[in-house]
Amino acid sequence: MLISGELARYLAEISQQTGRQLGLLINRKGVVEYVIAGDAKKIIIPELERMRSGPGRLRGLRFVHTHLNGEGLTHDDLTDLALLRLDLIAAVEARLEGAGKLHIAHLLPDNTEGKTWEILPPIWLQQLDLNFLDLVNSLEEELADRITVKEVDRSRERAILVSVYTGPKYRAEDSMEELKELVRSSGATILDIVFQHRPQIHPRYLMGKGKLEEFIIRCMQLGADVIIFDQNLTPVQEKTISENIEVKIVDRTQLILDIFAQRAQSQDGKIQVELAQLKYLLPRLATKNTAMSRLTGGIGARGPGETKLEINRRRLNDRITTLEKKIDELSKSRAQQRAKRKAAGLPIISIIGYTNAGKSTLLNSLTESEVVTRDQLFATLDPTSRRLRFPEEREVIITDTVGFIKDLPPDLIAAFRPTLEELKEANLLLLIVDISNPRWEDHIQSVNQILTGLTLDHIPQLLVFNKQDKVSPELTANVCRQYQGISISALQQETLPTLVEAVKDKIWGGKDNGSLSD
Numbered sequence: 001m002l003i004s005g006e007l008a009r010y011l012a013e014i015s016q017q018t019g020r021q022l023g024l025l026i027n028r029k030g031v032v033e034y035v036i037a038g039d040a041k042k043i044i045i046p047e048l049e050r051m052r053s054g055p056g057r058l059r060g061l062r063f064v065h066t067h068l069n070g071e072g073l074t075h076d077d078l079t080d081l082a083l084l085r086l087d088l089i090a091a092v093e094a095r096l097e098g099a100g101k102l103h104i105a106h107l108l109p110d111n112t113e114g115k116t117w118e119i120l121p122p123i124w125l126q127q128l129d130l131n132f133l134d135l136v137n138s139l140e141e142e143l144a145d146r147i148t149v150k151e152v153d154r155s156r157e158r159a160i161l162v163s164v165y166t167g168p169k170y171r172a173e174d175s176m177e178e179l180k181e182l183v184r185s186s187g188a189t190i191l192d193i194v195f196q197h198r199p200q201i202h203p204r205y206l207m208g209k210g211k212l213e214e215f216i217i218r219c220m221q222l223g224a225d226v227i228i229f230d231q232n233l234t235p236v237q238e239k240t241i242s243e244n245i246e247v248k249i250v251d252r253t254q255l256i257l258d259i260f261a262q263r264a265q266s267q268d269g270k271i272q273v274e275l276a277q278l279k280y281l282l283p284r285l286a287t288k289n290t291a292m293s294r295l296t297g298g299i300g301a302r303g304p305g306e307t308k309l310e311i312n313r314r315r316l317n318d319r320i321t322t323l324e325k326k327i328d329e330l331s332k333s334r335a336q337q338r339a340k341r342k343a344a345g346l347p348i349i350s351i352i353g354y355t356n357a358g359k360s361t362l363l364n365s366l367t368e369s370e371v372v373t374r375d376q377l378f379a380t381l382d383p384t385s386r387r388l389r390f391p392e393e394r395e396v397i398i399t400d401t402v403g404f405i406k407d408l409p410p411d412l413i414a415a416f417r418p419t420l421e422e423l424k425e426a427n428l429l430l431l432i433v434d435i436s437n438p439r440w441e442d443h444i445q446s447v448n449q450i451l452t453g454l455t456l457d458h459i460p461q462l463l464v465f466n467k468q469d470k471v472s473p474e475l476t477a478n479v480c481r482q483y484q485g486i487s488i489s490a491l492q493q494e495t496l497p498t499l500v501e502a503v504k505d506k507i508w509g510g511k512d513n514g515s516l517s518d
């Protein structure tokens with residue numbers, strides 16, 4: 001039984017006498033674990049131990065409390081139900097004339113209507129024979145079914161994607177399309193996508209506090225492993241959000257770093273990725289640390305947690321220093337190699353562009369190489385150079401490198417300095433644009449922004465629209481005319497001669513197009 005009629009009446013009576021809401025947290029054996037007194041309008045459930053609260057599990061506690069003004073379950077009640085994963089929440093009307101009706105709600109497994117909870121029709125205390133254990137058991141079974149589904153697919157993380165944006169919706173949607181690609185490249189499954197427009201980004205919660213609550217409930221209901229934000233979170237936002245939710249929180253940069261970490265093959269690549277990751281982590285550890293010292297209370301409080309973090313933080317700084325030194329060395333030795341190449345007198349052509357534009361495919365087609373190409377973001381992380389022979393015994397070095405993406409944080413770019421510096425020696429940049437991507441104009445802009453940031457914008461460029469096979473010839477022709485670019489399909493050898501001619505022209509020069517040969 002949920003609660004005996006007698007106990008409910010007793011609770012309602014004291015509630016009336018004291019003018020306060022009263023509540024009981026009762027476990028499945030029927031034992032009252034907590035008695036809580038609120039004020040006339042609300043009652044606050046204390047922080048519960050995180051027992052039994054794996055995803056899909058209920059907490060094993062029901063909360064029965066009184067309402068003084070004959071109202072049904074409130075929004076706060078239902079939020080408590082969801083956030084604390086209570087077995088049930090019930091409100092007894094405590095009226096002057098005695099106990100009135102009982103209002104009951106319980107959680108629902110994920111459903112097509114997107115409902116979180118079920119509110120049962122109110123019942124009179126006399127009718128109180130709801131067999132709550134049966135209800136809870138069947139509910140847990142349903143929830144467990146879903147968990148089994150999840151277990152099967154355990155190799156892939158289940159993600160909810162979120163965009164909290166201030167600008168126009170279409171921008172947010174475009175950005176989300178890219179985030180989806182990133183998530184796909186990282187190997188996670190997408191459960192749901194959530195957009196929220198705000199006049200301003202909340203400095204702590206990112207979205208509104210109420211919205212965040214709603215959202216957390218949704219995440220629990222879907223059994224997500226990770227929430228991925230399309231925006232980059234400040235350390236404070238990350239901290240506040242993760243304090244409110246038990247699943248992992250990841251932002252755009254972290255996701256990119258994760259993909260980089262999965263792709264890094266060479267020693268150099270690994271060093272650069274690790275440095276970028278640690279630099280990302282450092283300010284976040286710092287805030288976690290302050291939070292912890294607040295918890296352990298004031299000066300001289302040296303909890304083990306704090307000590308551990310402190311040590312970690314010191315180690316982290318040491319590691320960052322070591323890695324930065326390595327990056328310096330790397331950068332120097334790369335510079336020497338480049339100097340040698342330069343002495344050999346071969347012009348260098350670097351293929352650059354947004355990630356997934358087809359850079360590696362083009363290098364392969366031009367030089368008959370087999371650099372890995374994939375329909376994935378950041379398939380390439382390490383630069384590759386090849387010799388490319390032109391007729392008349394002419395030769396160039398052509399290099400392929402890591403792709404660009406919008407909103408790259410400066411630390412990440414800094415960590416990739418050795419790789420990006422390769423571009424400094426280039427005599428010509430082939431800026432590859434995937435014309436079949438609806439966001440290609442943004443891509444050109446992002447690439448140029450990054451080039452400016454790296455002071456590479458003075459190097460001559462050739463704009464190359466790739467994947468022409470995927471769009472109409474009219475579009476390609478118009479775009480090429482407008483941007484003074486050329487178009488190819490890196491997969492089709494027969495489309496490359498125009499490109500080769502244009503490259504020859506740029507490097508060894510026609511009469512009036514500024515030769516680059518010396």
Ligand SMILES: Nc1nc2c(ncn2[C@@H]2O[C@H](COP(=O)(O)OP(=O)(O)OP(=O)(O)O)[C@@H](O)[C@H]2O)c(=O)[nH]1
Pocket residue numbers: 353354355356357358359360361362372373374375376377378379380381401402403404466467468469470488489490491492
């Ligand atoms: N239809 C079509 N697909 C292409 C063309 N060029 C490349 N692709 C495909 O686009 C995807 C990405 O190609 P990559 O060469 O790996 O792209 P990338 O620019 O090196 O990408 P990152 O290394 O990830 O930055 C692959 O699936 C290629 O097969 C093309 O001309 N037409």
Ligand SMILES: [Mg+2]
Pocket residue numbers: 359360361372373379380401
């Ligand atoms: Mg590539």
